[in-house]
Structures are given as structure tokens and as C-alpha cells.
Amino acid sequence: MKAFRIFIAVCGVMAILWMTVSLFHEGFNPSSQTNALIIGALFLLLAVENWMDDQKKYAAFYFLLAFIQIALMI
Numbered sequence: 001m002k003a004f005r006i007f008i009a010v011c012g013v014m015a016i017l018w019m020t021v022s023l024f025h026e027g028f029n030p031s032s033q034t035n036a037l038i039i040g041a042l043f044l045l046l047a048v049e050n051w052m053d054d055q056k057k058y059a060a061f062y063f064l065l066a067f068i069q070i071a072l073m074i
Helices: 002-024 032-052 056-073
Strands: none
Touching: 002 032, 032 056
16 A cells, blocks of 8 residues: 555656646647646546545546546547
8 A cells, every 4th residue: 555655646646747847848748638647547546545535535536537538638
């Protein structure tokens, strides 16, 4: 469980770096769909973590956020 939390933290840091570089570097311009997919995947990871910790209310909230984020991608 601790390794999964470390994995989520590392993914979060990488996503923050990805978004920061995409905002300020002109040569690196990923699509908005790629950014939405990355954020949706982070919400899914948080939902799985909360589901494994038996925090069903928070897990449902993160699943909803992931669904909205990925649905907006389409």
C-alpha cells in the first residue's frame, strides 16, 4: 500500500512538471486531450487508493472527477 502511495506521488509530480513545461515552453505543445487524459488518470489512481483504504465516499468522488475529465476529452 505504501508503494502505491509513493507511485501516486511520483505520478503527480511528473504530471505537474508536464503541465508546467507545456505552459512555459513554446516548443513543447501537447494536445489538450493528452493533458486531460493525464489528469483523468491521476484521479483514477486516487480513486483506487481511496477504494483500497475503504473510503468509498472519496473514491466515488474521484471516480466522478476522472469520468468528467475523460468525458471532456472526447
